[in-house]
Amino acid sequence: MRTNSEPVGVWLDEVLAEYEVTDAEADPYYSIYVAEERGIGKSFHVLYREAIGLVRTFDLETLGQALLSELASYTLAEREEAIHIEAAVVAKDGATALVPSVIVPFIRTLGLRADRELELPANFWVSVDLASGELIPPQHELRAPSDALARLAEIGGPNGAPGAQGGYDLRSIDVCCIFVYPALELIEPMSRARAVYNFAYFTRNLDRLGHQALEGLASVLGNARCYRLREATPREALTSLKTVLSEDR
Amino acid sequence: MPVTRPLARTDLEMVELEGEAVIYDRRTKDLHYLNQSSALVFDLCDGATTMKEMAVAIADVYQVVLGGVERQVRGTVRELRKRGLLTGKGEPAERQEEETDRRERVRMDVPRSS
Numbered sequence: 001m002r003t004n005s006e007p008v009g010v011w012l013d014e015v016l017a018e019y020e021v022t023d024a025e026a027d028p029y030y031s032i033y034v035a036e037e038r039g040i041g042k043s044f045h046v047l048y049r050e051a052i053g054l055v056r057t058f059d060l061e062t063l064g065q066a067l068l069s070e071l072a073s074y075t076l077a078e079r080e081e082a083i084h085i086e087a088a089v090v091a092k093d094g095a096t097a098l099v100p101s102v103i104v105p106f107i108r109t110l111g112l113r114a115d116r117e118l119e120l121p122a123n124f125w126v127s128v129d130l131a132s133g134e135l136i137p138p139q140h141e142l143r144a145p146s147d148a149l150a151r152l153a154e155i156g157g158p159n160g161a162p163g164a165q166g167g168y169d170l171r172s173i174d175v176c177c178i179f180v181y182p183a184l185e186l187i188e189p190m191s192r193a194r195a196v197y198n199f200a201y202f203t204r205n206l207d208r209l210g211h212q213a214l215e216g217l218a219s220v221l222g223n224a225r226c227y228r229l230r231e232a233t234p235r236e237a238l239t240s241l242k243t244v245l246s247e248d249r
Numbered sequence: 250m251p252v253t254r255p256l257a258r259t260d261l262e263m264v265e266l267e268g269e270a271v272i273y274d275r276r277t278k279d280l281h282y283l284n285q286s287s288a289l290v291f292d293l294c295d296g297a298t299t300m301k302e303m304a305v306a307i308a309d310v311y312q313v314v315l316g317g318v319e320r321q322v323r324g325t326v327r328e329l330r331k332r333g334l335l336t337g338k339g340e341p342a343e344r345q346e347e348e349t350d351r352r353e354r355v356r357m358d359v360p361r362s363s
Contacts, residue, residue, distance in 0.1 A: 193269030197282040200271060207275060214264035214271055 005034035007155045008060075015148040019071070030070070032063065034156075045156070052105050055122050056115070060156025064149050066122035072140035073125050076204035082136065083128035083209060083216040086202040089135065089170065091119040092245040097175040098135075098224065099241070100202055101125060107241075109234050117242060125204070130212060133219025135170045175244050176224040179231035187240050188228045192218070195226040255326050256296030256336045272334065281332055290325040294335055300326055 001016075003009050012032075013020075029050060035043035035058075044056040045063045047070070055066040076084040088101040101124040107114045114120060127138045145151075178190070178198045190198075196217045200206055206213045225247070229240040262273040270288040272281040283291055293303045304319035311318075329335050 191267065191269055193264075193266040193271055194282060196264065196266060197271045197280060200273065200280050206273060207278065210262040210273055210275060211264070214262060214273060218264050218266055218271075 001030045001032070002028035003032040003034060004036075005032070005155075008032055008034055008152070011064075011148075011152055011155060015144050015151070016071070016142075018143050030067065032067065034060070049105075053108060054105050054124070056108060056111070057122065059153075061149050061153040062122050064152040066124075068140045068142055068144060068148070069123045069125065069138060072138075072142050073204070075141065076125060077208070079141070079205055080208050082130060082139075083213045084125055084138070084204045085128065085199060085217070086125050086204060087199060088121045088124060089126060089173070090121065090241065090245075092117070092242060095174045095245045096170075096172065097177055097241060097245055098126070098173050098199070098220070099177050100179065100199075103179050103231065103237060106231070107234050107238050110238060114234070114238060117238060118245075128216040128220055130209075130216065133216050133222075135173065135220055137170065173220055173224045176221050176226045177229050177241065177244065178227075179229050179237060181231045183228065183230040185228075186230050186236070187244060190226040190228045192221050192224070192226055195221050195224070252299050252301075254296050254299055255294040255329070257291055257294040257329075258334060258336055261334065274333065277333060279332070281334065286321065287325050287329070290322055291329055291334065294326070294329065296336075 001012060003012065031046075031048040033046040033048065035045050042058055044058060045060055046053050047055045047063050047066050049070065054070065055063055057063050057066075073086070086101050087098050088104050090097050090099055090104070104120055104124065107118070108120060123138055125138055127136050128134065129136045176195045176199070178195070196214060199217050199221070200214060203209075203213050203217065209216075225244070227240075227244050229237060229244070231237040231240075258274075260276070262275065264271050265288065268285040268288060270281075270283040270291065272283065273279075274281070289307065290303060293306070298306075300322050301319060304315055304322045307313075307322065308315040308318040326335070
């Protein structure tokens, strides 16, 4: 892990000390680019996984949340307290879509435009409550100080507010999409069973939970309209997502 | 042609939705999607029903010609076996239910939306 910011480097040392590895040969896998003062205008802070820009945000706390969520994803296969899926909830005008999380950085390559047109999350996995079968906010369960994100926010200073997250109800998923390429149709309806089958591939603790995981997925997608969307380009994926989110509910 | 009574494995994790099914096989870590017709045949693989009897029950409920259905049932059973979703060989089990019961099960498997 590397960063261009000394204060953020110190933060990493303090917050993730327990997970530090001392292998000097290891390549940096994650990079935190902290926007620098350039006089006019603002720049994004960016979290990269290798060359993939996972999150671009003005808010350092949001970036920290994304980092902790990303690191916690390595523990999900062993957890049993909830169903953990490598998926993301994106939203537009209060309507929500469950999508494979890998599509989010793909769409984010469009830059600011993507965040203006869709609410894109900083988390790259979602959790389903075993009892209720509803989506719940993911708990990262890393051994990090409880005030870790607050400390990062102090470093960030007043560079902007957090992204417009959370203006929607997690309990109700309106649409569920998988992305395919090549495909003849831009947007193609898909059965719920087909959707469960596809999202089961993204369920990190499927082997632990088996039938419970399949039931949970079926429950989450119980009222969702399900689609296969073509993803030739980020623009195409974004446009199709907006289309299915805007359809009459 | 030998008479076999296909038997679905009982250790599979399965969820059914609108007549279709998703199956997770912990042994192989494979996921399977079954469309309505495959899920229906899979449901009839109880170790007591022959493929011919499956076809008769399905043809009766859907009011279609038996010959085509029987070919489809045999093809589906072959595919289910290839995917490892059935036990090794057709079990020569005793008949456990009457023809009318089997038709009733097919009717119950027909999704309400179809």
